[in-house]
Amino acid sequence: QVQLVESGGGVVQPGKSLTLSCAASGFAFGSYNLHWVRQPPGKGLEWIALSSYDVSVKSYADSVKGRFTVYRDTSNDTLFLQMDGLRPEDTAVFYCARGYPSGPPYLDHWGRGTLVTVSS
Amino acid sequence: DIQMTQSPSSVSASVGDRVTITCRASQNINRWLAWYQQKPGKAPKLLISVASNLETGVPSRFSGSGSGTEFSLTINSLQPEDFATYYCQQAKSVPPHFGPGTVVDIK
Numbered sequence: 001q002v003q004l005v006e007s008g009g010g011v012v013q014p015g016k017s018l019t020l021s022c023a024a025s026g027f028a029f030g031s032y033n034l035h036w037v038r039q040p041p042g043k044g045l046e047w048i049a050l051s052s053y054d055v056s057v058k059s060y061a062d063s064v065k066g067r068f069t070v071y072r073d074t075s076n077d078t079l080f081l082q083m084d085g086l087r088p089e090d091t092a093v094f095y096c097a098r099g100y101p102s103g104p105p106y107l108d109h110w111g112r113g114t115l116v117t118v119s120s
Numbered sequence: 121d122i123q124m125t126q127s128p129s130s131v132s133a134s135v136g137d138r139v140t141i142t143c144r145a146s147q148n149i150n151r152w153l154a155w156y157q158q159k160p161g162k163a164p165k166l167l168i169s170v171a172s173n174l175e176t177g178v179p180s181r182f183s184g185s186g187s188g189t190e191f192s193l194t195i196n197s198l199q200p201e202d203f204a205t206y207y208c209q210q211a212k213s214v215p216p217h218f219g220p221g222t223v224v225d226i227k
Contacts, residue, residue: 044207044218045158046218106166107154107164107209
């Protein structure tokens with residue numbers, strides 16, 4: 001079955017960097033767009049990044065553009081989110097999610113999320 | 121960017137009630153709309169795509185409708201497991217913003 005497992009969260013100081021991982025299994029990794037979505041504690045969902053199935057397209061929300069980088073390791077079916085210059089407002093649960101195979105960002109499978117806390 | 125709004129922000133209802141949530145897009149998104157359900161401490165779950173297509177395994181008491189800029193999610197005969205937060209999301213273009221959510225809680 002489809003599985004997405006995030007890891008790498010933790011407590012980090014403002015201005016520092018952190019890289020999240022999302023290990024995928026149960027589907028053809030190279031055939032699907034993958035997304036990162038975050039949720040601050042007690043708040044709603046915020047889409048933050050897309051990695052297209054063929055890695056040709058990377059898109060970011062304005063709130064993270066220039067600070068976050070999404071990339072894939074296709075040999076290990078893993079999606080990454082490199083986060084630089086972290087701010088307290090980046091504190092959130094970060095989810096990776098799979099998009100529909102045809103491309104539209106209907107997110108049909110999600111991981112359980114990993115919590116990132118940015119605090120001094 | 122296409123922005124999404126939802127109303128109400130919360131609704132209190134009883135088991136067996138019918139609940140309708142409205143979602144509006146800031147511009148025409150045709151039928152490029154999804155609905156998600158999220159329970160506390162859990163990841164969101166895709167319920168409906170293309171405004172009205174139920175995902176596999178989603179009970180038929182859930183239904184979606186609308187096109188253009190106005191959409192709705194209806195839950196007929198609310199069940200105990202339906203108490204959750206519901207989000208709409210536009211899927212017409214990147215960034216695929218979510219609405220702010222609607223909490224359905226027990227009256």
